[in-house]
Amino acid sequence: MADRVGIVGIHQTKYEPRKIFDSYPELVFEVSSQVLAETGLTIEDLGQIITNSTDFWDGRTISNRTVSEACGSVLRSESKVSMDGSFAVFYAAMRILSGCYDSCLLVSHCKMSEGSPHLINNAMFDPLYQRIMGFDELSTCALQANRYMYKYGITEEQCAKVAVKNLKNGNRNPYAHRAMEVTVGQVMGSRMLANPIKELEAYPITDGACAMILAVEDKARKWTSTPVWIAGIASRMDSFYLGDRDLAEVVALELAAQKAYQMAGITNPRKEIDLVELSDYYSYQELLWLEGMGFCQRGAGGKMIDEGLTALDGELPVNPSGGILSGNPITVAGTVRVAEAALQLMGRAGERQVDGVQKALAQGHWGPCGQGQCVVVLEKGV
Amino acid sequence: MARRAKRNVAIVATGQTDHRSKRPDVNIVEMIHEAVRRCLNDAQMSMEEIDGVVIGNMEHFEGIFATEMWSADSAGYLLKHGMKITTGGTTGTSLALAGYYHVASGLFDTVMTIGWEKQSEGETTAGLIFQADPLWERATMSGAIGSFAASATAYMNKYGITEEQAAKVAVKNRGNAFNNPHAHLKMELTVEQVLKSKMLAYPIKMLDMCPTSDGACAMIFASEERAKRVCTNPAWVIAGVTRHDQPFGGDLEMLADLRTLRSATEEAYKIAGIKDPLKDIDVAELYEPCTFAELSWYETAGFCGPGEGGKLIDSGVTYMDGELPVNPSGGVLSTNCIGATAMIRVAEAAIQVMDKGGKRQVPNVNRAIATGFGGSWWSDVMVLSKTP
Numbered sequence: 001m002a003d004r005v006g007i008v009g010i011h012q013t014k015y016e017p018r019k020i021f022d023s024y025p026e027l028v029f030e031v032s033s034q035v036l037a038e039t040g041l042t043i044e045d046l047g048q049i050i051t052n053s054t055d056f057w058d059g060r061t062i063s064n065r066t067v068s069e070a071c072g073s074v075l076r077s078e079s080k081v082s083m084d085g086s087f088a089v090f091y092a093a094m095r096i097l098s099g100c101y102d103s104c105l106l107v108s109h110c111k112m113s114e115g116s117p118h119l120i121n122n123a124m125f126d127p128l129y130q131r132i133m134g135f136d137e138l139s140t141c142a143l144q145a146n147r148y149m150y151k152y153g154i155t156e157e158q159c160a161k162v163a164v165k166n167l168k169n170g171n172r173n174p175y176a177h178r179a180m181e182v183t184v185g186q187v188m189g190s191r192m193l194a195n196p197i198k199e200l201e202a203y204p205i206t207d208g209a210c211a212m213i214l215a216v217e218d219k220a221r222k223w224t225s226t227p228v229w230i231a232g233i234a235s236r237m238d239s240f241y242l243g244d245r246d247l248a249e250v251v252a253l254e255l256a257a258q259k260a261y262q263m264a265g266i267t268n269p270r271k272e273i274d275l276v277e278l279s280d281y282y283s284y285q286e287l288l289w290l291e292g293m294g295f296c297q298r299g300a301g302g303k304m305i306d307e308g309l310t311a312l313d314g315e316l317p318v319n320p321s322g323g324i325l326s327g328n329p330i331t332v333a334g335t336v337r338v339a340e341a342a343l344q345l346m347g348r349a350g351e352r353q354v355d356g357v358q359k360a361l362a363q364g365h366w367g368p369c370g371q372g373q374c375v376v377v378l379e380k381g382v
Numbered sequence: 383m384a385r386r387a388k389r390n391v392a393i394v395a396t397g398q399t400d401h402r403s404k405r406p407d408v409n410i411v412e413m414i415h416e417a418v419r420r421c422l423n424d425a426q427m428s429m430e431e432i433d434g435v436v437i438g439n440m441e442h443f444e445g446i447f448a449t450e451m452w453s454a455d456s457a458g459y460l461l462k463h464g465m466k467i468t469t470g471g472t473t474g475t476s477l478a479l480a481g482y483y484h485v486a487s488g489l490f491d492t493v494m495t496i497g498w499e500k501q502s503e504g505e506t507t508a509g510l511i512f513q514a515d516p517l518w519e520r521a522t523m524s525g526a527i528g529s530f531a532a533s534a535t536a537y538m539n540k541y542g543i544t545e546e547q548a549a550k551v552a553v554k555n556r557g558n559a560f561n562n563p564h565a566h567l568k569m570e571l572t573v574e575q576v577l578k579s580k581m582l583a584y585p586i587k588m589l590d591m592c593p594t595s596d597g598a599c600a601m602i603f604a605s606e607e608r609a610k611r612v613c614t615n616p617a618w619v620i621a622g623v624t625r626h627d628q629p630f631g632g633d634l635e636m637l638a639d640l641r642t643l644r645s646a647t648e649e650a651y652k653i654a655g656i657k658d659p660l661k662d663i664d665v666a667e668l669y670e671p672c673t674f675a676e677l678s679w680y681e682t683a684g685f686c687g688p689g690e691g692g693k694l695i696d697s698g699v700t701y702m703d704g705e706l707p708v709n710p711s712g713g714v715l716s717t718n719c720i721g722a723t724a725m726i727r728v729a730e731a732a733i734q735v736m737d738k739g740g741k742r743q744v745p746n747v748n749r750a751i752a753t754g755f756g757g758s759w760w761s762d763v764m765v766l767s768k769t770p
Contacts, residue, residue, distance in 0.1 A: 065757050068626050079467060079480070081465065082466045124451060236462065
């Protein structure tokens, strides 16, 4: 990339199962005003705002309308990305790179507790052929998990180990909703949601918001001593119909990752990337996405967790934040992946800080079984 | 304050369905596919040459969540970059602006934008009332007709605008629609007929109001190098500005002197070097959800002084043969497939700049503007030009 976009500020709410005392405009106001205060800026310093939410989860047509005062978009330029937050980061970066604006306030919010995951996710499927089968995110991801396990011999225990690791990492993250010390046996014994996905292997319903300030290089350097640069960013969309894909292969993710690596000049991700924050809505996804992003051969995701490579003290820590299994709401989840990777590069990750992180990768996805994939490579500012 | 983009970006092609009140012959993704095909044909390009797609609609109108997933295959962004942007009524201009930013960023050379709505498969007002606060405004200010009625009355009262002057907008735009093969409502009307049409909510009568349509619009945005290669007469994007506002209608003046449009046009004119809009702009595609809005927004966009919108139409300035033709396409009063509506404004402005308007072509168009309206009285403005 000719010009560079930097992340200069981040603020998250604590993620909680049911924030009954906060409306979602209040969550948006909390993170927007705090990220400005922490960065020493006012809304007048920022040229534009990108919000990130969906009409269905908010139960509001034009969901960004409701938060306009809360995010400061009154008589300013704002637009809404109605997808996973990683795509919103991509759009914010693009609008800065265009030269039209120097900076951007990005805000993602969702109160999952106010919606019905099954009804909303069922409404994503083809109204003629698929909805009637009862498809939702959980049931289709269970199909994907089964296909992946069958094709590559991945075991339920290996998937359970991901949950054990991420829920444990969550204990170090003050924003995490669900942090636990559990054993593989306990994960395996937790309630079956849709075979093979068990309760402790699925994301919890949670509420929260995350804000981020991005800026063009010279502004970023002025506003913070610890800028984090977006070195590569790309997205790809796979086929909608599950039968048109081999669900054990993640072609869209492979292509997105290749493009992002090419932009960032990365030829060997396993060696060159120090830390990964990926979107583990379900435990099997961590293994499958690691393969897709080239951290191991196809089908070798199980070995990565068996060998402890992705543990907090491993060769490639994955989801030191605890990941989505520790609780980040839908859409916000992708923004948090970028935010957590950036906090590590800024050296601001507190107890979950990993030492010596120079390059980190964040991944978000959207749609059934990871149909839409977005990969972001971040670099520590020097 | 927005600036002009670092890279020149042009619109090189457009494609629209033939908009109707109902398209039972196609499903949603087939309808989108139709606009995409027409756009590619217009460009003489194949989907392989498109780097990514930005798409949007209003999800509650059809009751489908994350519609951009379903359309990935049929709209041609399989294994490409695909992004959903949605902002209510302004969705179409938000998408067009996104196409502009995508290419201007240098990360993409050719991007397709697609806006669509298939309103016959849902209930628009039922979908629309969910925009209003459930406690304070859903019962009073939530649908389109009620809030336009309240603010049109205020506008008439403030400036002495008459129902006859508003009716002339309906006569003009639906008459213009005869020249547009894609338009939904083509009607030969008299002022009398508009005035006598069914009263919906005073002073808004049936013929003062936009219809609900099924349709899709696609456009291709390209970098300077690519645009010059694929198009002999592209429409260059000179400025793009967005203004949003407070969530409560009661806090806003609404239709009369729409402050978001005022602020957005002022900034866009500054970027584009437009000093006297009436003289410097050759054609305008204004998003007019009802007749009164077009009159009021002549004033706000600086085509005339405050309160002079009625006089402007009386003097014929905005007719096809006037000094500044407004909505040669027939406007929103003729076609309203909501997620596409604002994009159609940009596409039609581009068509005029590219000299592709056929029977609706205004002679010698060098500069055109398009506006988008929606959300909580939000506005987008784009300025297009024959030269970069």
